[in-house]
Amino acid sequence: MRELREADGGGRPERAVPAAGAAPERSELRSRGDYAAEVRLGMSLEAVRRFEPRRAGLPEVSAGDAAAYLDARQAERPWLAAARDRSPEVQRLFAALDQGGGHAHIRHEGWVTEEMSRRRVAYLEDPAQLDLVKRAARIDGLKSPEEPHRGRDASSRITDPDVFAAAFARGGEHPAVRAALDTKFGPGRVPRAVSLPISDLLGPDGHRYCTGWRLQPVEGSMNVARATRAAWINARGTEGPEPDVRTARTFEGGAIVFAFAPNGAADGYEVVTMYPRPRGGEQRGDSR
Numbered sequence: 001m002r003e004l005r006e007a008d009g010g011g012r013p014e015r016a017v018p019a020a021g022a023a024p025e026r027s028e029l030r031s032r033g034d035y036a037a038e039v040r041l042g043m044s045l046e047a048v049r050r051f052e053p054r055r056a057g058l059p060e061v062s063a064g065d066a067a068a069y070l071d072a073r074q075a076e077r078p079w080l081a082a083a084r085d086r087s088p089e090v091q092r093l094f095a096a097l098d099q100g101g102g103h104a105h106i107r108h109e110g111w112v113t114e115e116m117s118r119r120r121v122a123y124l125e126d127p128a129q130l131d132l133v134k135r136a137a138r139i140d141g142l143k144s145p146e147e148p149h150r151g152r153d154a155s156s157r158i159t160d161p162d163v164f165a166a167a168f169a170r171g172g173e174h175p176a177v178r179a180a181l182d183t184k185f186g187p188g189r190v191p192r193a194v195s196l197p198i199s200d201l202l203g204p205d206g207h208r209y210c211t212g213w214r215l216q217p218v219e220g221s222m223n224v225a226r227a228t229r230a231a232w233i234n235a236r237g238t239e240g241p242e243p244d245v246r247t248a249r250t251f252e253g254g255a256i257v258f259a260f261a262p263n264g265a266a267d268g269y270e271v272v273t274m275y276p277r278p279r280g281g282e283q284r285g286d287s288r
Helices: 032-040 046-050 063-073 078-083 088-098 114-123 132-136 161-173 175-181 198-202 222-234
Strands: 154-158 194-197 210-215 245-247 255-262 269-277
Touching: 046 088, 046 161, 063 078, 063 088, 078 088, 078 161, 088 161, 114 154, 114 210, 114 245, 154 161, 154 269, 161 175, 161 198, 161 255, 161 269, 175 194, 175 255, 175 269, 194 198, 198 255, 210 222, 210 269
Parallel strands: none
Antiparallel strands: 154 210, 194 255, 210 245, 255 269
16 A cells, blocks of 8 residues: 555454554654644645545535635634644545544544544543533533443554545545445444554554553553442542553554444444554553
């Protein structure tokens, strides 16, 4: 698969696709400004230009309507602001995602800071919860009626909106993802998640735009680590050791996971979340 800046070519257990890739440390990430310069100097976003929201189970939206949508809502939905200065194609993809039922762009894109991502794992604080008092109380930001945020053992993100859009659009064209989205709808049925190599979607440097945090085992056990975290949270940090979370050292050879759920019309499926996952033993738990 060619690099991202080149032109494009043509629950339940995951359905995995063979992986490959390479990744350095988080400290080697290029700045958003540097990456934007690469985009202006010729990175192709052909897959994003080809993106058809309806084929992804999302509401249709035009480029003009997308810009108006982002302008009108970015103050109350801050995850939209990152795409506001990007190309019309990227804006359109974000606007379509935001009108669907998924949360990939809300919990796994670069608007989520490293600290927000860390606290999601350490303290179960949901970055989608915009009320800071409720976030500290670990109330989920997307569920209604309100309930506690059931965070996982890991949290990850794609650090740039252009890269995120390319990953989503290219993934949506992959046969395994298309098969899931085109599955005949049935109540209680959900297609299995699909894992695609980061390098296949974003080229050999794509891992540079992925970061994440993970809960560390306690006494060699993740169950003990979860219990220790719960005890610390319930005691409001006044008893026991603070949860031990650390950055994922590398996303080399990692994957981007696409998970599915019924769409808003309940007549098909959409991508409910998309997130990067490190390779093998580098990941403990899930980042949904």
